[in-house]
């Protein structure tokens with residue numbers, strides 16, 4: 001709490017400092033949105049931040065959920081702190097800590113007034129402006145791109161994501177999935193993924209608008225970035241969402257995943273995301289023990305395509321594949337003998353063991369290698385146990 005108050009107070013100083021910069025920039029760029037943080041450089045920073053959030057959703061997600069998410073103000077504040085003199089900020093922060101609660105309150109009122117004077121647009125207003133821009137067919141490609149990038153940041157807080165559909169935003173963004181420019185399609189898929197991540201309300205809205213079919217199609221794009229963001233959006237849509245998963249299977253999403261995993265010339269990032277999604281989907285099957293398991297998950301070719309990822313030189317992919325195999329082994333419908341005879345899981349696990357032993361000798365990788373080895377060992381034990389069980393069931 002104390003920290004957030006100091007942040008707000010810091011904001012006051014920063015806002016004052018930015019007042020002139022704002023007027024100047026708006027005049028210079030004649031930006032239709034009037035977003036004073038949306039010059040190209042800052043946008044780049046924000047975009048990098050958004051990009052960094054993508055793969056490691058958990059850590060940043062947690063951070064945002066502490067206070068219900070970023071507001072665009074806070075996002076701007078983050079940026080401002082990054083661009084300010086740290087010594088001065090520290091000094092201000094020190095002052096702030098010596099204020100009495102009354103003084104804090106007075107200052108807060110002051111900020112509120114100041115913000116009203118500056119006509120700081122609310123997140124909803126910012127979203128509405130971006131959505132109106134998207135809906136304008138005569139908008140330049142560059143401005144369309146910018147509007148989507150703004151939405152990408154704005155939909156991160158869950159409250160904003162929940163407002164998006166009300167404002168016509170989902171329909172507008174989904175419309176962009178058909179845009180002739182691949183970059184526009186890419187960032188649109190990304191916005192949909194961001195908005196639906198860990199958000200059952202938005203998941204349901206997007207699924208209801210029928211975009212899953214289009215996103216599955218987009219994963220086959222010859223533009224790797226488009227395929228990756230479409231798969232990111234699909235993962236976000238089906239995560240913990242039985243209806244989404246049903247639609248995904250109906251659109252042959254599982255076959256799409258197998259195709260990706262069977263083709264070693266496909267972008268490694270797409271393969272990582274695919275194997276991760278397999279692990280996630282199977283985990284859901286394990287969680288609902290009363291439901292029938294998808295027969296596809298015991299398909300020999302599919303299982304081989306997953307186990308083969310363990311032999312990848314990419315450690316991240318290997319680790320994700322281990323998780324997927326661990327879950328697949330625990331399905332009732334899979335057979336340990338298939339993992340052994342068809343997939344040669346025992347060979348893959350032994351090769352990985354040797355590789356990890358080597359890695360443990362390197363100081364920088366030791367800790368990581370120990371962790372992965374413990375997962376590998378766990379998979380091995382589950383595998384051996386399953387083999388044992390089948391042996392006793394079907395004596396030869």
Ligand SMILES: *[C@@H]1O[C@H](CO)[C@@H](O)[C@H](O)[C@H]1NC(C)=O
Pocket residue numbers: 023024027
């Ligand atoms: C920007 O425009 C406003 C009004 O449109 C004007 O008052 C101000 O002087 C302009 N600032 C610059 C730096 O041109």
Ligand SMILES: *[C@@H]1O[C@H](CO)[C@@H](O)[C@H](O)[C@H]1NC(C)=O
Pocket residue numbers: 132136137138139140
């Ligand atoms: C659409 O965009 C064009 C070009 O930026 C602009 O001149 C026009 O006013 C916009 N139309 C609406 C309805 O906002």
Ligand SMILES: *[C@@H]1O[C@H](CO)[C@@H](O)[C@H](O)[C@H]1NC(C)=O
Pocket residue numbers: 131132135167168169172
């Ligand atoms: C977009 O424009 C169409 C007509 O051109 C309109 O029917 C629709 O309500 C607009 N959507 C938004 C979100 O403004």
Ligand SMILES: *[C@@H]1O[C@H](CO)[C@@H](O)[C@H](O)[C@H]1NC(C)=O
Pocket residue numbers: 263264265266
């Ligand atoms: C494998 O992927 C590459 C690159 O995307 C593609 O050109 C090729 O047709 C794919 N091969 C098969 C058998 O699908």
